[in-house]
Amino acid sequence: xxxxxxxxxxxxxxxxxxxxxxxxxxxxxxxxxxxxxxxxxxxxxxxxxxxxxxxxxxxxxxxxxxxxxxxxxxxxxxxxxxxxxxxxxxxxxxxxxxxxxxxxxxxxxxxxxxxxxxxxxxxxxxxxxxxxxxxxxxxxx
Numbered sequence: 001x002x003x004x005x006x007x008x009x010x011x012x013x014x015x016x017x018x019x020x021x022x023x024x025x026x027x028x029x030x031x032x033x034x035x036x037x038x039x040x041x042x043x044x045x046x047x048x049x050x051x052x053x054x055x056x057x058x059x060x061x062x063x064x065x066x067x068x069x070x071x072x073x074x075x076x077x078x079x080x081x082x083x084x085x086x087x088x089x090x091x092x093x094x095x096x097x098x099x100x101x102x103x104x105x106x107x108x109x110x111x112x113x114x115x116x117x118x119x120x121x122x123x124x125x126x127x128x129x130x131x132x133x134x135x136x137x138x139x140x141x
Contacts, residue, residue: 001053005030006038006087011051019054019084035080037088041096048089050117055141056087060103060110062094068109071126078132086141113139 001016005025012032014023023032037059040048049056059075061068079088093100093108103112103119113121113136121139 002051003032003054004048004051005032006034006048009044009047011047033083033087035083036076037079037090040089040091042099045089045091045096045099048087049114052087053116054085054087055120055139056089056114057136057141058112058114059088059090060093060100060105060112061090061108062092064094065108067126071109074127074129074132077129078136081129081133082136082141086136111135113141 001014001019003012003014003023004010005012005028007030008025008028010025010027012023012026014032019033024030025032038048040058049058059068059071061072075088075090082088091099093105107124109124109126111123111127112119123135127135
C-alpha cells in the first residue's frame with residue numbers, strides 16, 4: 001500500500017497489515033499516519049491526494065468562514081477516530097485559490113473524499129463529528 005508522508009510528502013510502501021503499527025517514513029522517519037488533519041496546498045495537495053492508496057478526506061475552508069471554524073474541532077476529532085483507515089487533510093481556499101477552482105469549490109466548508117486521486121463523494125456545509133462519521137460510513141469508510 002502506498003502512503004504519502006504528511007511531513008515530507010515522500011511516497012512510502014507499507015504492507016496493509018502494518019498500518020496499525022505506527023509506520024514511519026523511510027525518508028524523514030516521522031509517523032506516516034497522523035491523528036490530525038494535514039495542511040495541503042499546490043503540488044503537495046496533488047501528490048497527497050493522488051498517490052495515497054488510503055482514502056483522503058479534504059476539508060476546503062477559509063479563515064473568515066464561521067461554519068468552517070465551527071467544524072474544525074469536529075473534523076480533527078474524526079481524524080483521530082479514522083487513523084489507518086482514512087487520511088484527513090485541509091486546504092485553505094484563500095491561500096490556494098487555484099486548487100479550489102480546479103475542484104469547483106463554490107461554498108465552504110466543502111468536504112471531498114478522494115481515493116487514488118478520484119473524487120468519490122462531496123458534502124457541502126458544516127458537520128458535527130457524529131454526522132461526519134455517519135457520512136463516511138455511507139461512503140463505505
